[in-house]
Amino acid sequence: MDTSAPSPVRFFGRAPRSLYALLLIMFLVRVAVDVTPNNEFDGHPIDKLMVEATALHNAWSRQIATSKTLSEAVVEYRRRYKRQPPPHFDKWYEYATSRNSLIIDDFDSIYEDLLPFWAFEPQDLRARTREILSDPWNEVAEVTIRSGSAEIGESLVPTHRWMVAGAIEMMKDFIGWLPDMDLALNINDESRVAIPHEGLQNYRKIGVAAGRSNSIAKDNIWSTNRAQSWELEEEPRRMFEDASFTNTFYNYGSTSCPPDSPARRRHIWDHRTLCTSCFSPHSIGPFLRNWTLSASPCHQPDLTSLHGFYLSPGAFKTAHQPIPVFSQSKAHGYADILYPSPWNYMDKVKYEPSPADDAGENARPDPPFSEKKNTLFWRGATSEGVSIVGTWKGMARQRLVHLANNHTSNIPILLPKPSDPSKQEYESLSPKEIKVHPYLQNTTMDIAIVDLIVRCRDNCPPQEAEFGLVPPIEFQEHWRYRYLMDMDGAGFSGRFLPFLQSHSLVFKTALFREWYDTRITAWRHFVPIDLRLHGLWSTLAYFAGGGKDGDGNAGRVKEAETIAEQGREWVGKVLRKEDMEIYFFRLLLEWGRLTDDRRDEIGFEMPSL
Numbered sequence: 207m208d209t210s211a212p213s214p215v216r217f218f219g220r221a222p223r224s225l226y227a228l229l230l231i232m233f234l235v236r237v238a239v240d241v242t243p244n245n246e247f248d249g250h251p252i253d254k255l256m257v258e259a260t261a262l263h264n265a266w267s268r269q270i271a272t273s274k275t276l277s278e279a280v281v282e283y284r285r286r287y288k289r290q291p292p293p294h295f296d297k298w299y300e301y302a303t304s305r306n307s308l309i310i311d312d313f314d315s316i317y318e319d320l321l322p323f324w325a326f327e328p329q330d331l332r333a334r335t336r337e338i339l340s341d342p343w344n345e346v347a348e349v350t351i352r353s354g355s356a357e358i359g360e361s362l363v364p365t366h367r368w369m370v371a372g373a374i375e376m377m378k379d380f381i382g383w384l385p386d387m388d389l390a391l392n393i394n395d396e397s398r399v400a401i402p403h404e405g406l407q408n409y410r411k412i413g414v415a416a417g418r419s420n421s422i423a424k425d426n427i428w429s430t431n432r433a434q435s436w437e438l439e440e441e442p443r444r445m446f447e448d449a450s451f452t453n454t455f456y457n458y459g460s461t462s463c464p465p466d467s468p469a470r471r472r473h474i475w476d477h478r479t480l481c482t483s484c485f486s487p488h489s490i491g492p493f494l495r496n497w498t499l500s501a502s503p504c505h506q507p508d509l510t511s512l513h514g515f516y517l518s519p520g521a522f523k524t525a526h527q528p529i530p531v532f533s534q535s536k537a538h539g540y541a542d543i544l545y546p547s548p549w550n551y552m553d554k555v556k557y558e559p560s561p562a563d564d565a566g567e568n569a570r571p572d573p574p575f576s577e578k579k580n581t582l583f584w585r586g587a588t589s590e591g592v593s594i595v596g597t598w599k600g601m602a603r604q605r606l607v608h609l610a611n612n613h614t615s616n617i618p619i620l621l622p623k624p625s626d627p628s629k630q631e632y633e634s635l636s637p638k639e640i641k642v643h644p645y646l647q648n649t650t651m652d653i654a655i656v657d658l659i660v661r662c663r664d665n666c667p668p669q670e671a672e673f674g675l676v677p678p679i680e681f682q683e684h685w686r687y688r689y690l691m692d693m694d695g696a697g698f699s700g701r702f703l704p705f706l707q708s709h710s711l712v713f714k715t716a717l718f719r720e721w722y723d724t725r726i727t728a729w730r731h732f733v734p735i736d737l738r739l740h741g742l743w744s745t746l747a748y749f750a751g752g753g754k755d756g757d758g759n760a761g762r763v764k765e766a767e768t769i770a771e772q773g774r775e776w777v778g779k780v781l782r783k784e785d786m787e788i789y790f791f792r793l794l795l796e797w798g799r800l801t802d803d804r805r806d807e808i809g810f811e812m813p814s815l
Contacts, residue, residue: 290809372548395697492741514591
């Protein structure tokens with residue numbers, strides 16, 4: 207199913223080069239924006255984006271649980287995926303419905319993640335799993351499931367034991383229905399499997415055909431010799447290439463793209479000028495329109511210098527061949543198998559504000575939106591990538607802090623026209639002018655790096671000189687602010703779900719995607735920000751602008767609060783711990799079938815079907 211937004215349009219039309227005169231320099235990025243003295247617009251692009259988001263969310267919600275009975279769920283599964291459900295699908299259905307899952311039918315992400323691996327025989331998948339588990343250098347953790355219980359492999363480093371223990375905790379209530387099998391869990395933040403486009407498309411094609419051979423399966427039990435089938439003697443083997451501390455975009459990040467895509471045929475040499483053709487397919491001007499498409503590197507060759515994962519990852523061991531590695535997140539195009547993060551499941555960072563009636567000195571409540579500070583807030587570390595010979599200047603976190611605190615050039619911001627607030631026009635403002643502008647003077651950013659510069663090698667002093675470091679804060683202090691910025695680090699952000707659970711509005715920029723990506727909708731549950739950050743000020747101005755009192759009379763504070771509450775309500779329905787378990791249960795049933803020697807003969811079927 208295609209869950210992307212409608213085909214994006216060019217908000218500014220075909221503009222002559224002369225209109226790109228305003229340049230915004232942000233370290234390695236210089237942003238060009240269509241703006242002339244007479245360039246004004248009726249309405250605001252974000253109004254359109256919010257309407258689109260509601261339509262997309264409603265359309266998606268209508269098809270996530272059309273099945274009202276087990277029999278209907280089996281029929282819908284066969285319609286969607288052209289094969290029988292896996293063994294014990296009835297037990298999964300009972301598990302999901304007893305926990306009030308809103309989603310019964312739409313698990314397309316599991317289908318997509320596993321599809322390339324259907325091209326390989328079960329014994330080959332088991333052998334590949336055992337091979338990567340054979341050598342600790344591969345940096346994957348072993349989970350062995352036998353007779354309804356799970357154990358952690360002996361070679362796991364102690365620092366990551368909590369993560370694997372969390373994955374086992376997640377499966378404890380349904381592990382009795384899983385077959386004997388082994389899992390290889392990625393213990394690094396970074397993605398691991400980068401299959402070149404030609405091979406990946408071939409594997410997917412074979413996978414579609416292979417899966418359909420299961421469409422007449424009738425046996426609802428696993429093979430009896432599964433434990434023995436996983437007991438393979440493998441010599442220690444290094445299955446990955448170590449490309450840490452190097453630019454990974456062209457050799458790995460874009461390899462899954464078609465050969466004629468910009469990412470494969472075009473190199474960006476001028477990193478100081480904004481590549482407008484790189485963001486126009488997924489945007490309306492500087493405003494991100496298609497969150498799904500924005501993750502794809504295929505039309506964005508400039509991503510090579512815009513994120514630490516591509517510039518210089520700290521722990522990057524990857525492979526160009528299909529290897530079944532389970533990861534908590536991945537960049538677009540990678541073939542890792544996503545599973546719900548133990549970080550979120552184990553509440554490593556938790557939304558836990560003080561009670562509203564707590565008046566104590568250390569109280570940290572989550573007040574109503576109107577009582578929060580009219581500020582975009584972020585605290586974080588320089589953990590996105592390892593800085594070598596100045597690569598920190600392209601990393602998203604460092605660029606954000608520079609934009610908020612040290613920027614000196616004029617910034618084009620879309621604002622209501624003073625003579626006619628129903629129309630919008632760009633104003634080119636210096637940082638000093640922003641502070642005193644009638645519409646923006648109460649709109650602030652509080653953005654800073656905490657404690658000390660990390661992952662910097664010999665690039666520590668320049669960053670220390672550039673950024674004013676601040677002490678860390680207690681996590682519950684975030685709720686004082688209306689707007690919370692969320693950003694990737696070396697992998698996914700562990701703060702996004704707690705942020706969504708709050709009464710604050712989340713602004714999010716991200717390279718990595720997680721298991722729940724299709725469940726939430728940009729502009730309805732959170733505010734998406736392009737990785738280039740060129741629309742950040744205009745987006746903040748839309749919601750937080752309005753004048754001295756900051757009451758939002760001219761800005762869109764009510765719209766901001768609405769999105770915040772929609773996100774909070776929705777995450778409480780589809781991203782609960784129960785939803786993580788339900789997703790993991792179904793994923794592991796599918797993996798169990800995929801690695802069973804009788805996979806073309808097994809599957810769940812209603813007696814009457």
